[in-house]
Amino acid sequence: MSSESPSTMITHNFIAGKFTDDHNKTMEVLSPLNGQVISNVVLSNRQQLDEAVKAAKNAQVSWSDFTLKERVQVFFRFRSLLEKNIDELTDMVVLENGKIDSEARAEVMKGIELCEFACSLPQLINDEIQEVSKGVECRTTHVPVGVVASITPFNFPHMVPLWTIPNAIALGNCMILKPSEQTPLSAARIGELLTEAGLPDGVLSIINGDKEIVEAICDHPDIDAVSFVGSTRVAKIVYQRATFNLKRCIALGGAKNHLIVLPDAHVEMAATNIAASMSGCAGQRCMAASAMVAVGKVDHIIEELCREVKKIKPGDNLGSVISASAKERIERYIDEAEAAGAKVLVDGRKVIIPGREGGFYVGATIIDYVTPDMNIAKEEVFGPVLAIMRTDDLDEAIRIENSSNYGNASSVFTQNGSMADYVMERVSSGMVGVNIGVPVPREPFSFGGWNESKFGVADITGKSSIHFWTKLKKRTTKWNPEAWTNWMS
Numbered sequence: 001m002s003s004e005s006p007s008t009m010i011t012h013n014f015i016a017g018k019f020t021d022d023h024n025k026t027m028e029v030l031s032p033l034n035g036q037v038i039s040n041v042v043l044s045n046r047q048q049l050d051e052a053v054k055a056a057k058n059a060q061v062s063w064s065d066f067t068l069k070e071r072v073q074v075f076f077r078f079r080s081l082l083e084k085n086i087d088e089l090t091d092m093v094v095l096e097n098g099k100i101d102s103e104a105r106a107e108v109m110k111g112i113e114l115c116e117f118a119c120s121l122p123q124l125i126n127d128e129i130q131e132v133s134k135g136v137e138c139r140t141t142h143v144p145v146g147v148v149a150s151i152t153p154f155n156f157p158h159m160v161p162l163w164t165i166p167n168a169i170a171l172g173n174c175m176i177l178k179p180s181e182q183t184p185l186s187a188a189r190i191g192e193l194l195t196e197a198g199l200p201d202g203v204l205s206i207i208n209g210d211k212e213i214v215e216a217i218c219d220h221p222d223i224d225a226v227s228f229v230g231s232t233r234v235a236k237i238v239y240q241r242a243t244f245n246l247k248r249c250i251a252l253g254g255a256k257n258h259l260i261v262l263p264d265a266h267v268e269m270a271a272t273n274i275a276a277s278m279s280g281c282a283g284q285r286c287m288a289a290s291a292m293v294a295v296g297k298v299d300h301i302i303e304e305l306c307r308e309v310k311k312i313k314p315g316d317n318l319g320s321v322i323s324a325s326a327k328e329r330i331e332r333y334i335d336e337a338e339a340a341g342a343k344v345l346v347d348g349r350k351v352i353i354p355g356r357e358g359g360f361y362v363g364a365t366i367i368d369y370v371t372p373d374m375n376i377a378k379e380e381v382f383g384p385v386l387a388i389m390r391t392d393d394l395d396e397a398i399r400i401e402n403s404s405n406y407g408n409a410s411s412v413f414t415q416n417g418s419m420a421d422y423v424m425e426r427v428s429s430g431m432v433g434v435n436i437g438v439p440v441p442r443e444p445f446s447f448g449g450w451n452e453s454k455f456g457v458a459d460i461t462g463k464s465s466i467h468f469w470t471k472l473k474k475r476t477t478k479w480n481p482e483a484w485t486n487w488m489s
Ligand code: NAD
Pocket: 151, 152, 153, 154, 155, 156, 160, 178, 179, 180, 181, 209, 210, 211, 212, 214, 215, 229, 230, 231, 232, 234, 235, 237, 252, 253, 254, 255, 285, 286, 380, 382, 408, 449, 453
């Protein structure tokens, strides 16, 4: 980065431990809080990617030579640096993403938890060893994949890079990170802090840019694996292009998360959890409740939910959405649904915050009597909007959930355990919950959806990610004279 005034400040690439002096085309980075320019991000080209990959390839030889126990020491120190700099890192997320302070702080704390998981990898990876025939041993070892890339979205500019960096790097890979061009500041700071924590130059490089550089990553012959988190439209492009080029790929896409609410649900618990899920991070998280399927007589819960949602005030306990075009898109979904006959119970359209007139705010919105054929019921809105669909039949509610192209998360609200099990068994989502608005698995459990919310095998975090970031080597050894052994070959 550089220290000029925000309108001239440039977010540079970070290659081999240093910010580079690029003279590329740049793109303005706006703070969604007020629409002001906070930086200009470099849009990199293939030559700069080549430099980063070359640095990664060189660094990988010695980095993978350290033991896992030695490599995680960097993440113990990095974890302390995250704690020490938590206020600054929180402010950075607020500035570039528009979250409220408590959400941004929680994001940084989640980053700390992700580092803790990486620090525990030496305790988790138990390579297997067994005498498979008399005098013959088989043993597995986890070997790094090599040079890997991680492409990340705008909505968690600090946390999503830390979904991949600690595990991939602790497991011996070198990484090229391509953060969202809309929120490049937190990633740049992560690069600096990792260097301060003792990460050798070249193990992590950060290349900024847009579509062009993502395509170059997918095509680069010396990148062995690509992880992607973002919209389903781009996840498909990245997954197809990276695997066409014979790379290992995991690509997480968008979401349309359903909450199935039964009449016996605990009213206050349902209302507060649903309100927090649909409005937290301004609805810009892939775990946000986006559709509620109300089964039978649940008006008392919807009334309590509306009371809760009316307490959510943009600019106070509700952050901004990322851009003017996001605000327009979200409000268009509400307009269209209303025009098609849905009923707006709480209206968050046309919000203007005094003193922040240039900010991109949408108030929390509840829209009832949505039908499954409406766009707002089928597509990812990615804003603080909850569409309520009604049915008297639980199986119909499950069919609505199952008909979604996505499959990230879903939850059921009930006090009846067997009903909860019935729903959890039948919904088509990778992450399911009971009486929880955001059923996000915490470490050491892994994160990943189904259907068009994730392409590729393994999950992106937790134990499952070990399979993605390593290759298994299977060794068979025989030291004893033939007479002592019993080997089938
Ligand atoms: P996005 O798909 O627009 O961008 C993600 C990344 O892809 C960015 O780095 C961007 O530069 C790059 N990109 C954008 N267009 C591209 C193109 N045409 N070709 C190649 N690369 C391109 O996503 P976003 O708007 O930054 O993030 C929001 C989306 O991310 C939502 O759909 C959300 O659900 C999803 N998301 C999913 C998860 C998950 O775990 N499934 C987590 C976070 C966010």
